[in-house]
Amino acid sequence: MTIRTLFTDRHGGESLPPYDTFNLAYHTGDLPEHVDRNRILLQRRIGSEHIAWMDQVHGDRIRIVESVEETTPPSCDALVTDRPGIALAVMVADCIPILLHDPVRGVIAAVHAGRNGTFLKVASKTAEAMGERFGSAMEDIRVTMGPSIHACCYEVGEEIGAIVRKNFGDAYMNDRSLNLQELNREMLLQSGITRRHIEISDICTCCNPNYFSYRRERTTGRSVGVVWIEK
Ligand SMILES: [Zn+2]
Secondary structure, eight states, X not given: OOEEXXXXXXXXXXXXXXXXXXXXXXXXXXXXXXXXXXXXXXXXXXXXXXXXXXXXXXXXXXXXXXXXXOSOOOBOSEEEEOOTTEEEEEEESSSEEEEEEETTTTEEEEEEEOHHHHHTTHHHHHHHHHHHHHOOOGGGOEEEEOSBOOTTTOBOOHHHHHHHHHHXXXXXXXXXXXXXXXXXXXXXXXXXXXGGGEEEOOOBTXXXXXXXXXXXXXXXXXXXXXXXXXO
């Protein structure tokens, strides 16, 4: 069994500015035919697997994917499956695309963790769902956080800062900047994930012009994190 992950950047697609070029989301205002084309290109890159998408709502609902569905994407912020051949995708432009996998039981998950999802502990709840539904042991689960907005660019309002300090402690706020990656890491550790099994990309999507950034551009595309079990 081989489990693979991929994080896209903004290059290699066919969308025009401000979605240039590899925009994979329809809800951005981009031309649907360009997104169609980019999704086909993505499918080719991962080897013509079926891709399961989400209608992401900044919540903590987790959906177990049991079959190849051609229906409307479910309203949720995490997908979990143990089925080979179904790739799970999470769309982002600054939010953290978090991919989890358990190489022992063969279970994978894709999580959308922005500020709200993080406050709701969506990533650690997903790890726990992998345990409850598929018997994954926390010490077997590997986590990768893809490119996302880092504290260098993530200044938040006073109210949000106060919420973070009150609920999670002072460690995640540096003056007015929120460190979303560290907050997610801490929650995953609390769930029993092993520290060395948590990998965090140091790419800041807002600093790095190779990525879509909602904070930098407002009207922009979405890149994806994808995880799949090869058939
Ligand atoms: Zn930055």
